[in-house]
Amino acid sequence: MNEASRRQAAGTQQHFAERFGAHPDGVWTAPGRVNLIGEHTDYNEGFVLPFAIPHHASVAVRRTDTGTLRVAGRQDVAGHGAVEVDLARLVAEDGRGAAAGLPGWARYVAGVFWSLGREAGEPGDLRAGYEIVLDSSVPIGAGLSSSAAIECAVGVAVNDLAGLGHTGEELVLICQRAENEFVGAPTGILDQSASLLSEAGHALFLDCRSRQSRVVPLALAEAGLEILVIDTKVSHAHESGGYGQLRSACETGAQMLGVAALRDVAVADLMAAEAELPGQIFSRVKHIVTENQRVLDSVDLLGSDGFDPAALGGLLTASHASMRDDFGNSCPEMDLAVDSAIAAGAFGARMTGGGFGGSAIALVKKGDADAVRDAVVRAFAEAGHAAPDVFSVLPSPGARRQA
Ligand code: GAF
Numbered sequence: 001m002n003e004a005s006r007r008q009a010a011g012t013q014q015h016f017a018e019r020f021g022a023h024p025d026g027v028w029t030a031p032g033r034v035n036l037i038g039e040h041t042d043y044n045e046g047f048v049l050p051f052a053i054p055h056h057a058s059v060a061v062r063r064t065d066t067g068t069l070r071v072a073g074r075q076d077v078a079g080h081g082a083v084e085v086d087l088a089r090l091v092a093e094d095g096r097g098a099a100a101g102l103p104g105w106a107r108y109v110a111g112v113f114w115s116l117g118r119e120a121g122e123p124g125d126l127r128a129g130y131e132i133v134l135d136s137s138v139p140i141g142a143g144l145s146s147s148a149a150i151e152c153a154v155g156v157a158v159n160d161l162a163g164l165g166h167t168g169e170e171l172v173l174i175c176q177r178a179e180n181e182f183v184g185a186p187t188g189i190l191d192q193s194a195s196l197l198s199e200a201g202h203a204l205f206l207d208c209r210s211r212q213s214r215v216v217p218l219a220l221a222e223a224g225l226e227i228l229v230i231d232t233k234v235s236h237a238h239e240s241g242g243y244g245q246l247r248s249a250c251e252t253g254a255q256m257l258g259v260a261a262l263r264d265v266a267v268a269d270l271m272a273a274e275a276e277l278p279g280q281i282f283s284r285v286k287h288i289v290t291e292n293q294r295v296l297d298s299v300d301l302l303g304s305d306g307f308d309p310a311a312l313g314g315l316l317t318a319s320h321a322s323m324r325d326d327f328g329n330s331c332p333e334m335d336l337a338v339d340s341a342i343a344a345g346a347f348g349a350r351m352t353g354g355g356f357g358g359s360a361i362a363l364v365k366k367g368d369a370d371a372v373r374d375a376v377v378r379a380f381a382e383a384g385h386a387a388p389d390v391f392s393v394l395p396s397p398g399a400r401r402q403a
Pocket of ligand 1 (some may be wrong): 036038039040041042043162187188189190191353355
């Protein structure tokens with residue numbers, strides 16, 4: 001545990017004592033993520049290669065016998081006080097009504113209880129009563145999975161305290177269902193998998209069809225490399241708008257091509273697909289098909305001794321161009337972040353996450369990080385955009401009990 005994590009866990013614990021007048025049973029954490037490569041491929045049953053970042057959600061939790069879920073947040077929720085939800089109502093099949101009026105962050109917490117209730121044979125332990133204080137260092141709306149981090153921290157905590165015995169892979173699906181069916185964001189399994197299954201020093205190679213995953217070494221420091229996150233401060237949310245439309249376009253493309261999912265289309269099939277599909281649907285399909293191949297190529301590269309950063313950077317930049325030109329989910333600030341990072345010496349850069357804003361990542365030589373950061377900040381100022389946040393991330397551990 002690094003110093004910042006230790007401070008966050010201690011702060012969450014202390015806030016719990018002040019808020020609820022008791023000690024929590026424990027503190028659990030779950031990280032945000034960046035996706036190294038493989039964007040929008042998850043719900044097309046393809047491949048992704050994310051890694052967990054040091055920024056994480058933490059929850060201090062105590063089991064009670066009040067029959068009530070009481071949740072308080074440490075930040076961004078000042079003034080809301082503790083939110084209270086009747087657990088017998090929430091854990092029932094139609095428990096989604098119990099979320100009416102809850103602030104956004106609390107819906108992720110309540111959604112996990114609801115979703116766990118769909119799994120448990122006898123959800124008695126889930127109905128017992130829980131007090132939770134939530135804190136998070138994952139920037140909200142920055143495309144770094146702040147919502148999945150909350151879901152996964154609550155998921156591992158309640159799984160432990162209620163003795164439910166779910167595996168990490170099962171919790172991925174439970175937390176995804178909370179997000180899809182309770183919160184209403186039609187997302188895939190990328191974010192929850194990264195948060196729950198990642199290991200320090202590694203990326204997570206996940207086949208979203210079989211849901212088999214394996215970790216791939218990503219020894220950045222040893223290779224003299226850094227990955228910079230460039231948070232453009234253009235905020236996004238997947239409950240509404242563009243994300244769902246892109247997902248529908250992919251489903252239409254798969255249907256028209258007569259395949260179960262775009263995973264089943266190979267790069268060599270693209271020429272024939274172009275003749276069959278309307279222009280915009282073809283563009284969406286082309287991104288997914290080529291992106292799956294870029295993930296496989298990236299995994300091959302990382303598997304070789306002393307991987308070539310220029311080759312990996314080339315794949316990252318090609319991925320960004322594919323989103324910008326074919327998938328249509330970039331924005332001017334993001335393109336500027338990518339272009340200015342590359343112009344300042346990055347090996348490659350791309351938007352990470354669902355898009356329409358959020359963050360880019362840039363692969364840089366350690367000694368070049370400051371110059372790249374300064375160049376991006378300068379380019380944003382010259383273009384009249386709000387200043388981006390630029391920081392370095394290392395592949396970090398997945399969700400776990402911290403105290
Ligand atoms: C968001 C979603 F939550 C993920 O499931 C994934 O589709 C990603 O956008 C795009 O790759 O983070």
